[in-house]
Amino acid sequence: MDPRGKERFAKLLHHRAAMLEKGEPIAPPLVSATTYHLPETEGASHSYGRVSMPTWEAVETQLGILEDAPCVAFPSGMAAISAALMAVLTDRKRLIIPADGYYVTRVFSADFLAAYGVEVIALPTHEMETADLSGGAVVFLETPSNPGLDCCDIALLAQRVRTAGGLLIVDNTTMTALLQRPLDLGADMVVAADTKAPAGHSDILFGHVATRDAALEERVRNWRKLSGAVPGAFEAWLLHRGIETLEVRLERMCASAQIIAERLAAHPAVSNVRYPGLADDPSHELARRQMSGFGFLIGFEMASEDAAETFLSACPLMTQTTSFGGTHTAGERRARWGDNVAPGFIRLSVGVEPVEPLWTAISAALD
Template identity: 85%
Template sequence: MDNQGKERFAKLLHHRAAALQKGEPVAPPIVSATTFHLPEVAGASHVYGRMSMPTWEAVEAQLGILEDAPCVAFPSGMAAISAALMAVLTDRKRLIIPADGYYVTRVFSAEILAAYGVEVIEVPTAEMETTDVSGGAVVFLETPSNPGLECCDIALIAARVRAAGGLLIVDNTTMTPLLQRPLDLGADIVVAADTKAPGGHSDILFGHVATRDAGIEERVRNWRKLSGAVPGAFEAWLLHRGIETLEVRMERMCASAQTIAERLAAHPRVTNLRFPGLPTDPSHAIAKRQMSGFGFLIGFELASAESAEAFLAACPFVTQTTSFGGTHSAGERRARWGDPVAPGFIRLSVGVEPLEPLWGAIKTALDVTQ
C-alpha cells in the first residue's frame, strides 16, 4: 500500500471519533431494528429496515473512505454485481464481460440479462484493451481476472469506453481498494465481494458498489430498496470489525504470496505459474503500473486433475474450499466449476499463517504428489 493509502486507512480507523459523545461506544452497535419511531415521517433519520439501517451506514462510511466515493452495501458480492448491472443496463443493451472471469457473473449475464434483451459479449481479459467498445456499451472488467490472474490496463480501457459513450464497471474483489483504485483510473463503478479479504474470516457474505456518479448511485440505492437485496445488521457489524484489520492482514498475505510464488516458480512439478508480482509474469508490467501491491492469489498447474487433488489433500495448511481472502490459506481445483483452465489448475489463496510453516507444508505436499 502506498503512503496515501496508509493515510486513508488511518483515517478509517478513527473516522467515528469526531462524532462520539461522552460515554458512547467506540465500536458501532448492532442495530437490527426493522421499524423505527415515526410519529411523522418528515425529518426521520430512519424509516424502515429495507430502506436504511444504522449498522449498514457505519460500514458504508468505512468503505467510502477506502474507495474515496459513496458506497452502497449489499448482502453478497453477486448482489452488488447484479445491482450495478441492472442499474445501468436500461437504455444500454450491450454488455462486454470477461470470458475468463468469475463464472457466476457470466452465468447471470447469459441466463438473466440476455433474457431481458441485453447482448452479452464475452472477451478474454487479455483482449479487453483492443476489443470493440463502440455503441455505448457497458464494459465489465476483472483485473486480475478470477481465477487466471490476467491483468488489463484499466486507465486505457476507461478512456476508450468513455470516448465511445459507454460505462466501465470494474470488479475489484481480488485487490480491494488498498491495492488497486479503479475509480481513480477512470472506472465509473467499482463492485466487490467484501466476503473475501475485507471480511477476512470466511463467516459473512457481503458486497458493495462504489461510484462517484450521483445518478448511478441513486439508481443502485433504489434497486436495493425496491428489490429487497439488503444486508443484515449482524453481517454489516462483522464486516466493520473485519475491515479494521484488513491492512495488517493484507500486508502478511501479500508478502507471503510473493515469497511462495517465487519458490513455486523453482519447483519442478509446477507449471504455468501466474502471480502478477513475478517479473516473468505476462501481467507484471501492467500490475506494477496500476497496483500498489500484487495480492495474495497465486495460480499454477500440476500435471493432472488427480495430481492437483492429491496435492490439496496432502497439504494440512491449505484448506480445500472455494472462495478466497480468508485468514486460512485455501486451495481449489477451479476446473471443477467449469472455469476455462487446465484440469490441474489450482487457485491458491495465501492466508495469514507464518510463512515458513506454510511453505514447508506446501513443498512437502508437492514433493509427494505424483
C-alpha cells in the first residue's frame, strides 16, 4: 500500500474519536430503529429507516475516508451495481460491459437493462481501451477482471470516455480502495461489494457506491430511498468492525498470494497461472503502475474438470465456495457458473492462514 493509503487508513481508525464526548463508546452503537421521535419534522437528524440510519452513516464515513469521496451504502454489491447503472442509464441508452467480468452484472444487463431499451455491448476487458465509445456510452469496467484477472488502463479509458461524452463506472471489488484508486484515475463512479475483503469474515452482504460528482451521488441516494434497497443496521455494524482490520488482512493475503502464485507457476500439474504480481503476467506492467498491490486472487488451470475437482476436495486448508476475500482461503472451479474459462480453471482466493502451512496443503493436494 502506498504511503497516502496508510495515512488514510490511520485516519479511518481514529476519525470517530475526534467526535466523541466524555464517556461515549469508541465503537459505534448498533442502532436498528426504523422510526424516530418527530414532534416536528424540521431539523430532525433522522426520520425513517428507509431514508437513513446512524449505523449506515458510520460505515459511509469509514468508506468515504478510504475512497476520499462520498459513499452510499447498499445491502449487497449487486444492489450497489444496479443502483449506479439505474442512476445513469436514463438519457444514456448504451452500456459497455466486460464480457469476462462478474457474471451477475452480465446477466442483470442482458435480462433486465436490455429489456428497458438499453443497448448492451459486452467486450473482453483487454479490448476496453480501444472500444468504440461514440454516443456517450456508459462504460462499466472491472479491473482486474473476475475471474480472468486481465487489467485495463483506467486513466486511459477514463480520458477516452470523457472525450466521447460518456461516463465510466469501475467495479473495484477485487482490489478495494486500499490497492487501487479508480476515482483518482478519472472514473466517475466506483462500485464495490464490501461483502468480500472489507467485511472479511464471509458473514454479511454489503456494497457501496462512491463518487465525487454531487449530482450523481444525489441520484444514487434517491434510487436507494425510492427503491428501498437499504442495508440492515446489523450488517453495517459488522462491516464497520471488519473494515478496521482490512489493511492488516490485505497485507498478509497479498504477500501470501505472491508466494503461492510463484510456486503454482512452477508446479507441473498447473498451467496458465494468472496473477498480476508475476513478472511474466500480461497485466504485470500495467498493474505496477495502476495498483499499490497485486491482490489476493489467483487464476490457474488444471488438466481437466476432474483434476480440478479432485484438487479442491483434497486440500484441507481450502473452502469450496463461490465468494472471495474472506479470512479462509477459498477455491472454486469457475466453469460451473458459465464463465468462459477452461473446464479445469480455478479461482483461488488466498486467506490469512500462515503461508507455509497453506502451501504445504496446496502442494500435497496437487500431488
